[in-house]
Amino acid sequence: MRGTSPSDLRDLRGHPVSTASVAARDAAEQALWRMMSYYDPPLADLDAAIAADPAWALPHAMKAGFLLGLTDPARVAEAAQHLAHARAHEAHATPRERAHLAALAHGIDGRWHQACRVWDDLLLEHPRDALALQWAHLWDFYRGDALHLRARPARALPAWDEADPLYPHVLALHAFGLEENHLYPQAEEAARRALALDARTPWAVHAVAHVMEMQGRLEDGAAWLRQHQPAWAEGNGFAVHLWWHLALLRLEALDTAGVLRVVDTHLSRDALHTTLQRVDAAALLWRLHLLGVEVDALFRDLVDGWPLDEAHAGHYAFNDWHVVIALVGAGDLARAERWLAACAARVLAGDEPARANHAIARDVGLPLMRGVLAFARGEHDAAAHAMWPARALAQGLDGSHAQRDLIDLTLLANGAAAAAGAARTIGRALLHERALAKPPTPLTRHWAQRLGVAERALARSA
8 A cells, every 4th residue: 555655665775666565565576586586487476566556666667577578579568568557657656766667668669778778877876776787687688788798787796785685696697797708717706606695596507507618618517507406497487598508518518319308308398488498499409400410390399389470570680580490490491481581571661770679680680590591491602601791790689609609500510511612611610710719529529520620620729
């Protein structure tokens, strides 16, 4: 129930809130912890906050932001409805809460750069606004903005107290930003500090998994994930992605049987509930496909369980590329061509340049999709000419370095399938680049053999 002086109540980091209901405040705090820790969705807690004070704008906005962050175009309209509920009570909101509403309005319209600028301004004044840190970090990831993945948590951390239960999660955000900027020792140290404070910090587990994958520490990475598995494998929305990381480590060791076991148990059928999880499954199956593993039936199962409405094509280039990969893997090239055509049509829409997705879809997403289709048709030089220039711009596609490695792996497989020409030349060049980036793994040696690169030449690269 709303009191006469709602600003007397503050959140757990001292920010005034526009509710007088302690029950509403506490439910929203629990939802915020869930959003940062991924332990169960926050929607039930936000519903409890709304029930305790229906006129408090922030819980409605938090529902909008959570749904928007799933990157599922089918949820955008629902997110917009929740934001409309929030804006109906905006007159009573605090300036900080109104800033969140403004940022989310940009986000719903696809203006992700502007949304992050609003959160940036908010964090300069309120560096302990965990919601702003979480959302800005998420959309930095979706925009491929590695600089701000590191810099924004770094600016905020000195204002935080280690006693705050959300501090380990903020430290984990910083750890991941360090990793994406190739600061691997610092990233691992920050993530280990976060886990020493709270073992239930899966983003920190995730950051170290990235470090170990990028450094080629395959056994260390698998042991790391197994060590922390009791904390993340059950009841955590991040579990599918961490199983994906374990599968990547096994794949790098060419343990395809082990990868298929992970797929069967954790990355297929009823285990997949969100677009983000289906994208992970598509990426992993494509890696197996590139190695010649028979996964057509698994791709068909994935596509059958993935609600793919062509009216939603073009919402987000990173996901669109994975949709095309899944359709090609399932053998449905005609549908993949239609998805590509729908994405291309959206790029040409008059209002599309205002969206953050526009330029990256035009310059990276569409060429990658065209390249995958050319590769599937055996047009290897055409695939290389489409994908190679896009690779140079792919940082903005979104995802991590590990996720974008799918581009290189496709170019390696494309080069290996070509007898000569640009495709093979590019494949060999990428192989040498790969060997310098981390110690050659069984997967790297596999592609060296397929591309006709001698072991001694690979060793010189390393």
